[in-house]
Amino acid sequence: MRVNHYLEDKLLLFEITEELDHHEVERIRKRADYEIQRVMPKKVIFDFKKVSFMDSAGIGLIVGRYKFANLYGANTELINVNEKVRKIFEMSGVLKIIPIIDNYGSERIG
Amino acid sequence: MNRDIKNEMKIEFSSKSANEAFARISVAAFASQLDPTIEEIADIKTSVSEAVTNSIIHAYPNRDGIVKLSAKLLDDEIEIEVSDTGEGIENIEEAREPLFTTKGNLERSGMGFTIMENFMDKLKVESIVGIGTKVTMIKKIKKNKSLENTY
Numbered sequence: 290m291r292v293n294h295y296l297e298d299k300l301l302l303f304e305i306t307e308e309l310d311h312h313e314v315e316r317i318r319k320r321a322d323y324e325i326q327r328v329m330p331k332k333v334i335f336d337f338k339k340v341s342f343m344d345s346a347g348i349g350l351i352v353g354r355y356k357f358a359n360l361y362g363a364n365t366e367l368i369n370v371n372e373k374v375r376k377i378f379e380m381s382g383v384l385k386i387i388p389i390i391d392n393y394g395s396e397r398i399g
Numbered sequence: 400m401n402r403d404i405k406n407e408m409k410i411e412f413s414s415k416s417a418n419e420a421f422a423r424i425s426v427a428a429f430a431s432q433l434d435p436t437i438e439e440i441a442d443i444k445t446s447v448s449e450a451v452t453n454s455i456i457h458a459y460p461n462r463d464g465i466v467k468l469s470a471k472l473l474d475d476e477i478e479i480e481v482s483d484t485g486e487g488i489e490n491i492e493e494a495r496e497p498l499f500t501t502k503g504n505l506e507r508s509g510m511g512f513t514i515m516e517n518f519m520d521k522l523k524v525e526s527i528v529g530i531g532t533k534v535t536m537i538k539k540i541k542k543n544k545s546l547e548n549t550y
Contacts, residue, residue, distance in 0.1 A: 310423075311452045312416035318506070342423075342441075344448040348508035373441055380517060381498070381510050 290317050292324050299331035301363075306339045309347035321354050325361060333358045334393075338369035347374070348381045355387050368393040402473060406432060409469040414459040414483070416452075422468055422481075423447040429470050430477050433540040442518035443477065443538055449511040450481035450534045456502060458485020458532060476520070479536045487528035495524065 291304040303321055307313040325333065335351060337343075355365040367389045370378070378384050408429050412418045423444040430443055447468070454466045464485050471478045488494050495516070500509030516522050521537040 308420060310416075310419045310448050311456065312419050314506075315416070342444065342448075344445050344452065345508045345510040345514055346452065348510055349506035352508065353506040373445075377445070377510075377514065380513060381508055 301330035304336040309343035311346040314346040454483040458483035482533040484531040488526040
């Protein structure tokens with residue numbers, strides 16, 4: 290996972306590069322929570338562009354980080370989510386509270 | 400139904416989370432003999448990952464155990480079995496409910512069985528408390544009809 294911090298916007302962007310299963314999620318969770326605590330952002334974004342695999346462990350990870358970021362008053366959003374991953378999120382109903390933002394400002398993130 | 404087994408495989412591995420990727424990649428490689436679509440392979444990988452993770456987390460919560468994984472290739476389907484000799488499931492019906500989890504503290508979503516049900520064509524869960532759990536899943540692999548018609 291690559292971590293990008295945009296100070297001016299109080300934005301913390303996590304670019305996930307791992308396959309999101311139970312094994313990887315345990316490590317990503319620790320890193321993400323450390324960064325959220327350190328930066329205290331207003332917004333947390335998870336970029337799924339490089340996620341080639343996700344199972345239900347990914348749902349747990351995102352819901353958990355949403356709750357944790359919320360303690361600091363930050364919103365959580367998801368970007369670049371492929372069809373397969375979107376379907377898994379849809380099944381769980383979490384997209385009602387954690388939105389997928391389509392066409393997120395690619396000129397800056399890319 | 401044609402139950403002619405074309406090929407089969409069996410693997411046993413320790414209930415370590417690093418083996419989750421190993422398990423799903425092994426089954427995907429084996430299933431490729433049926434010439435599945437990318438979509439079908441993705442469904443299989445996700446479902447195997449769910450079943451194996453369940454064994455690792457729920458069957459052996461405080462110790463290492465053995466997870467058994469086997470697959471059979473039939474004419475137009477793959478049958479996959481994931482079993483353990485761990486804790487077992489007290490109430491299977493409840494466990495299969497979407498969002499039901501006994502491991503909320505570990506940020507488990509309770510979506511494992513729901514995903515297996517959605518991505519596979521058949522799902523059977525058998526379990527005895529203190530003895531273990533066996534999950535059997537079947538995925539139909541559509542034959543490439545256009546290719547057959549060509550020849």
